[in-house]
Amino acid sequence: MAVITSCCVWQTGHSLQTSHLFFQTMTPDDTKPVNFTVKAPVYLQIGDTKADTAHSGVCVVDVNLPFGKPVNIEEVTFKNYYTAYVTVRLLRRNPEQEAPAKWCTALRDLPLMDNPHTERGSQDYYTIHRTQMQVEPDHVVCVRLILRQPSLAWLTFSLEDIKIFPHTEPDPEKEVSDWLSDLTLIDQHPDLEGLPDPQTVSSSIQQMWALTEVMQTNQTTASIGRFDVSETHSQPHLSCNECVHDGGDVMKFGR
């Protein structure tokens, strides 16, 4: 499991906008699943006469997508009911070519249950995303799900609540942005003729502010003395090598 080292969400003291961590959303919640008809699952039997049949542990579920409207699939979701493995086959019809539709295997024997004889995964919800498929699930006319359950432990097996979500072109997504990068966003500097550089000003203001805090906590009656703006500096400054600092709390400024 990844250990997250820091994920703070807070407001800065400079009252900039509160930012939050954004995440890429792959499938927006408002995507509707495609309407389709599911044929009754066909459980393959072994044996000729009805009395002699044995369960083969294989079942085929055909999902027919609306006629004349091939779908580009984003993901397939379903709820498992004791199926151990599922194979997904797709019937695709390329609209440009005149060739007949072809079957291909998108995913073979995806394990849904750790162990076909035991419960884990038996009733779980699953998602198969297009990136997990071995072929591009575009222009799909029919989806065939081949379910396998080799264990004799179960009376029946199936998939429930099958949904197919279409692929939509994503919006230009907001990238996963670190919440603080918005703070240092100002790339274009406004026209500052003759004015001092804002970065330097703000850092010296910050230092002055820190000084006032220090002064407030360390009140003394000693006089501060006048301070002069030295000609070597272009703006008032609080501390630099040219000034003399008293060993104590009060700073004296040299002439």
Added chain:
Amino acid sequence: MMDEGIELSLTIAQIIQRLRGSHLHSQIERQAKECLHQPDVKLESLKEDVRSFLKTSGWERKLQNAVYRELHIQLPPRHPPAPPEHLKEPLAYMRKAQASWEKRVLKSLNSMSTELGVPLAHMRPAAEQKELTNKWNEMGTDEPDLSRFRPVYAPKDFLEVLIGLRNPNHDSSEDISARSHWGLIQVPLNVRDIPHLREAYSELNLTSGQMGIDDHALIHPAVLCTHSLFCLHLSCVVVMEEDSAAAQQYSRQGCPTGLRADLWALILNATNQPQDVMHYEQLKAGVIQHNLLVDNLIYKDVKLTASNDDYYFVFEDFLYQVLLCFSRDTAVLEHFKYNSATPPKSYIQGEIISVIPFHGFSMYVAPLCFLYNEPSKLYNVFREMYIRYFFRLHSISSHPSGILSLCLQFERLLQTHLPQLFYHLRQIGVQPLRLAFKWMVRAFSGYLSTDQLLLLWDRILGYDSLEVVAVLAAAVFAFRAENLMEVTSLASAEAVLADLSTLKVMPLIQVFLFATAM
């Protein structure tokens, strides 16, 4: 089968949701604002400077610990999100069984109330409230008449429910596996066998030093010193660094006695902040104001179990102070919104009581009294232990640490590695699970000597799993196999297993896991 990146993003979003608005969040906010005054925090490198300040001042570590705790009680997110009851428990028939068990317990409590003519809750008269406030630290001196009260249920009642559990889709017509008809548990859960356990519990290998064995006085002082000092030093570092994850890893080989309390509190992230103390005081005020029927059950349980125990009777007063508050703590229920089965709860005159105790419940708290003597700290640690581990021992779920899985694992381990013993016991009409169940449901509390019990619980915390309880149960049978092979009745089998107080837990587990012939 989700893309790992998406899963991680969702986990992060959920954890942030949970931590946002928490006390830790506001503390870190405040710290970050205050650090802006520091001269070495510059505007041009604001982000890095604030981050490094939070790191050096230890706040990043606190945040890490909080996230780590959330990860522990967090379930993996599903996309599309599965309904909440599915996240708690994926199997529909288990949810149903747990719901009907809860109903049964509640019905039992209600009928007791009617039968005895005692209301489920009533406000204490002022004089009684005053008396209780004065006597808060010595409630054990009270000798109320509890003869009319009986426990709502005992572990063996719960065992019968577990035995009767069936999966409606399970084909039991054919004799598929003879093993499943040997034992009592008929639900095919995933449990691990020794080869997998060896991998998972590799730190318990026979070649690795363990606290409690390898620091024993019989070892030559020079060897003892180096190893012990090293471990002690390491544990001090872990405690000073306040690192939950490191503490958990460390605990796998046992905690040194002097540092166990701190290590456990770290692993559980059970801090004793002012708001925790306040919460405890609020619960205490609730206890003084109202008398619940459940209180009498708690009194009775403590009197019957902990007070009779040689090791724990001295802590009787603490036990009341913790359990009476615990039964009123609705914050416990908040946790169960996110994680697994809900323990039986009921509404009593508008107040929800969170947990209905059963016979032996107080034994979950008793061992902790050796580690913590401050009531609110003791309370916090116990509450964390309960919502992570102990509740699984009396709920019906398919979780690998749930009592059902532990029972099945115990039976399977015995059947696989001690088949002769299993067969012999069945021949004389004894089901091994009936002997071991009471140990497992209490996580061995009250059956082992305290120092051994704490070593076992070190591993529960270290591996974040109760599996080691099932392994120990099987290991005890393996240890006493010779004697058990000679018994011819249930009574004599019980006698062989009656006294576990002399057992050394870690050697038993090590030998069972790593020295059993495969």
